[in-house]
Amino acid sequence: MKTWKTVLIAIVIAVAAFLIYGLIEPYLLDVEEEEAAIPNLPAEWEGQEIAVFGDFQVGMWLDNKSTVEEAVEKIVDRDPAAVLILGDFIYHPEDQSEAEVAQAVEVLRPIGEADIPVYTVLGNHDYGLDKKEGNPSPETVERLRNALADMGIEVLHNEAVALDAEGAVLADGESGLYIAGIGSEWAEEDVPAAAFEEIPDEAPRVALMxxxxxxxxxxxxxxxxxxxxxxxxxxxxxxxLPQWSWVALTSEEPVHIDGWADSDYGAEGNRLYINRGIGMSAVPIRFNAKPELTFFTLNAAE
Structure with missing residues (x-):
């Protein structure tokens, strides 16, 4: 009897410890430093940094908006050449999106005031989709697009823009770094070929989705x-064991979880990095998946 009581107590303690830490980890921002080799990178872009984060999920119960604020503060301090946001600014469908959009965009104001160029794509929650089978909400998308535009943040929807190292948009024919943005896959709005069709063949580029x-x-x-x-x-x-994760085990499609994807994933010559994001889905818990802000240092490929 004592053995069973001991085991039961141990299980209760372990579950309690997991829950307590799981509620704490969302506030433990992890700043990752990565390098990326870009063919034909202009000399002015050599050594420049690009900051990447996303998945704020503002509006979920116990969301960790304060972690977004911490990430924004670190970005402003580092003053990168550009910021790329990976979508899912909000969490709930359209019935609550107005307040969520206002909160999600307002938290980014310090980046705009620092005059750092910001580009983004939209995620499934930005379309009001919390599952792949659903009807996108054009009203939610339009509200978010307008709010982002008012903040000076450009949504790249299967399109690209060329920048110099000071963040200025370049005219056609000028040499710079192209940022290509791909639309939402769950909303059936992703057309990768269209995002690259206006980029010259040898031009340097970074893609976000x-x-x-x-x-x-x-x-x-x-x-x-x-x-x-x-x-x-x-x-x-x-x-x-990244594939033994809550997201991987509950997904109906293949999931690439974290960090650099396997070299055999995708077409030849392409390389993918998956950012862990800031927010959460379903439950406000993270475990062994700290929220992430990534700084990429760009170098010319040999």
């Missing part, structure tokens, strides 16, 4: 650096 599954459709040698979010790093993950 919300869902890593859009990466498979990127043409060969189009994305030496592609970044995505959506997975929350599995959100609840066993150490060393």
């Amino acid at each position: 919300h869902n890593p599954n859009s990466f498979e459709e990127i043409p060969v040698d189009s994305a030496p650096l592609a970044v995505a979010g959506h997975t929350h790093g599995g959100q609840i993950s066993l150490p060393g």
Whole structure:
């Protein structure tokens, strides 16, 4: 009898410890430092930094908006050449989106005031989709687009823009770094080929998307650096076993969870990095999947 009581007490303690830590980890922001080799990178872009984060999920119960604020503060302090946001600004469908949009955009104001160029794509929650089978909400999308535009944040929807290292948009024919943004996969709005069709063949480029599954459709040698979010790093993950995570085990489609994807994923010449994001889905818990802000240092490929 004592043995069973001991086991039961141990289980209760372990579950309580898991829950307590799981509620704490969402506030433990992890700043990752990565390097990316970009073919034909202009000399002015050599060594420049690009900050990447996303999946704020503002509006979920016990959301960790304060962690977004911490990430924004770190971005402003580092003053990167550009900021890329991976979508899912909000969490709930359209009935609550107005307040969520206002909160999600307002928290980014310090980046705008620092005059750092910001580009983004939209995620499934921004379309009011909390599951793949659903009806996108054009009203929610329009509200978010307008709020982002008012903040000076440009949504790249299957299109690209060329920048110099000071963040200025370049005219056609001028040499710079192209930022290509791909639309939402769950909303059936992702057309990767369209995002790259206006980029000259040899021009340097970085691609961003919300869902890593859009990466498979990127043409060969189009994305030496592609970044995505959506997975929350599995959100609840066993150490060393990324596929044994809550997101991977509950997904009906293949899931690439965290960090650099396997070299055999996607077309030849393309490379994908998956950011763990800031927010959460379903439950306000993270375990072995700390929220992430990534700084990429760009270098010319040999």
